[in-house]
Amino acid sequence: MDIWDRLYNEANRVRFSRMISPFVEAGGVGAALVTKDGNIYSGVCIDTACTLGMCAERNAIANMITNNESRIDKIIAVMGNGEAGPPCGACRELMMQLDKDSGDIEIMLDYEKRKTVTLRELVPEWWGYDRFRE
Numbered sequence: 001m002d003i004w005d006r007l008y009n010e011a012n013r014v015r016f017s018r019m020i021s022p023f024v025e026a027g028g029v030g031a032a033l034v035t036k037d038g039n040i041y042s043g044v045c046i047d048t049a050c051t052l053g054m055c056a057e058r059n060a061i062a063n064m065i066t067n068n069e070s071r072i073d074k075i076i077a078v079m080g081n082g083e084a085g086p087p088c089g090a091c092r093e094l095m096m097q098l099d100k101d102s103g104d105i106e107i108m109l110d111y112e113k114r115k116t117v118t119l120r121e122l123v124p125e126w127w128g129y130d131r132f133r134e
Contacts, residue, residue, distance in 0.1 A: 003034055003074060004074070004076065004108060004111070004114065006032075006034075006040065007032040007033070007034060007040065007074060007075075007076045007108070008032075008076055008078060008084070008108075008111050010030075010032035010040055010042050011030035011031050011032040011042060011056075011076055011077065011078040012030060012078055012082070013030070013042070014027070014030045014032075014042045014043070014044050015027055015028070015029060015030025015044060015056075015078055015080075017080070020046075022049075023048055023049040023050075024046060024047070024048050024049070025046075025047045026044050026045065026046045026047070027044040027045070028044075028045055028047065028079075028080045029044065029045040029055070029056040029077055029078065029079055029080065029085075030042065030043070030044050030045075030056055030077070030078050031043050031044075031055075031056035031057040031059070031060040031075065031076065031077040031078070032060060032075070032076055033057075033060050033061070033064060033072050033073075033074065033075040033076075034072075034073050034074050034075075035064060035069045035071055035072060035073060036071040036072070036073050037069060037071070039064075039067070039069060041060050041061075041063040041064040041067065041069075042060050042063065043056050043057070043058070043059025043060035043061070043062065043063055044056050044059060045059070046059070055077075055087070055088055055090065055091050056077055057075060057077050057087045057088075057091040057095075058090070058091055058094055060075070061091075061094060061095070061098070070098050070099060071098070071099050071101070072095060072098065072099075072102070072105045073105065073106065074105070074106045074107075074108070074116075075087070075095075075105060075106075075107055075108070076107070076108040076111070078111075083110070083111065083112075084108045084109060084110055084111040085109070086107065086109055086117075086122065087107065087122075092119065092122055092123050093123070095119055096119060096123055096126050096128060097128060100129075100132035102119055103118060103119050103120030103123070103126070104118055104119070104120065105118065105119040106118060107119060107122065
């Protein structure tokens with residue numbers, strides 16, 4: 001089993017829809033990432049009746065940061081239909097801000113076809129590179 005299979009399986013393991021309250025639903029999307037140190041972290045989306053929700057990718061990133069890591073190697077988000085999908089703009093931006101080399105993060109776009117892209121490809125001309133040079 002390669003790392004993408006492990007990440008896909010972990011994202012699926014945590015991905016199942018559940019109602020937390022009449023206002024909060026979670027788990028429709030699952031995400032898993034592997035850090036440069038080789039540790040895997042996962043998270044689920046949290047959808048709310050207002051704008052306080054959070055994507056699965058950002059929850060996986062929060063789990064990683066909670067465990068004192070900040071350098072992502074690969075990440076996958078698994079949608080409700082079991083297919084991989086790209087991160088939203090907010091998730092892309094957070095990943096770019098984590099590390100000067102974040103543009104190299106590999107993102108799975110199509111698990112069946114094994115199609116990946118780098119974060120740099122999804123966020124060309126990123127505004128923040130100069131701050132890493134300071």
